[in-house]
Amino acid sequence: MEFDEFTAMNTLIQSAAEGEPTRLQAGFEGVRQFFADSERRFSRFRQDSELSRLNRAAGSWFQASPELFEVVQEVLDLHRLTGGLFDPSILNALQRAGYDRSMDEIKALSAIPVVEPEKWVRPQFGKTQLAAKRSAICLPKGVQIDLGGIAKGWTAAKAAALLSYYSPACTVNAGGDMVCVGLPQGQSAWQISLEDPRDEQQVLAVLKISPGALATTSITRRRWMQGSQPRHHVIDPRRGQPVESNWLSISVYAPTATQAEAFAKALLMLSEAEILAFMKPFHQLRFLAVDSTGKLWGTPQSKEIIDVPEYIQ
């Protein structure tokens, strides 16, 4: 297995693939290029990105690239599928919570200024209109979207598909959004370490993943202080505030990366009983929840993705 690591979209990207090393280099280079393109297109921190232009055009029709159109279409479907729990139109709330610049810049600052509280009026992202024939998007007036995690997942999926031209077994991991294609030689699953959200040096479990996507969303990684208030990047669209979650992280295994990402975000907002009710119709999905003590929780089906630890003498 050959590995490649680099930073893009404000996160660590890891690619791994089986095959002849010199041939794989071209594949890894393609992955890097694709992430660079995606960053230019989907970054909300760049005023010239296509996403920023779409946000500025809210209230009128915007001629989108096929890539942006595809992501927004998937996001809209997932918004409806999750009953609105997954909602990208929390950009204003995210900025008010202090996440108005890249995480590297936030970490470099000693303090994030406190913003006067304001009554949260939930944006109507569900009323977004799409015109598939002419690849046009019309965000409702005042709606501003952030495609952060979902764009990473989408990019990881496309990049993995690209890498699969060079390798029958490959994976691309974009800061928690991981897509696996094929299976490593002689293996019945991909083995992936589930990091402890309390301590990145520790591993809570080894997961065994069939070809598909795995996403982990955590409230412990992208954290900062706004005044005396601890903040994180997962916003509850119902309140316009960072989620007050029972869970430190949620991992979801799903057929596609965008599904895994959207459901991981949605589950983070739910209690134990709510998760069970919410997940009932979604038989294909598997999830793992990590509570504040580092304990893992799930359903009997969740155990299907837990690997029995291997030991060496």
Added chain:
Amino acid sequence: MQKINKTIMHVWISAISLGAFVFSWVVLAHTPKPTVLVMPEPQVIQASVPDQPGLEPIPSLNNYIKPGSSQVQTPKRSTTVVQPRLRTRGS
């Protein structure tokens, strides 16, 4: 003539209706009464009601690792866990 016929018709219809009503009343009053179905009293369920279903605990590596070390507890030998290089972490 037509008026007389009309009046006779009215009287006739009224008389027939009244007669039918009285006849029905008498017939129904003498028919056997239907058996009253007695609904059983709701029984108090003695068995304890199960709690609302929740999530299950899932075994993690912590079940095998001694706190503060990377050693694995197995009945006869101490070994280390092979941790795959690929990792999933919160974004």
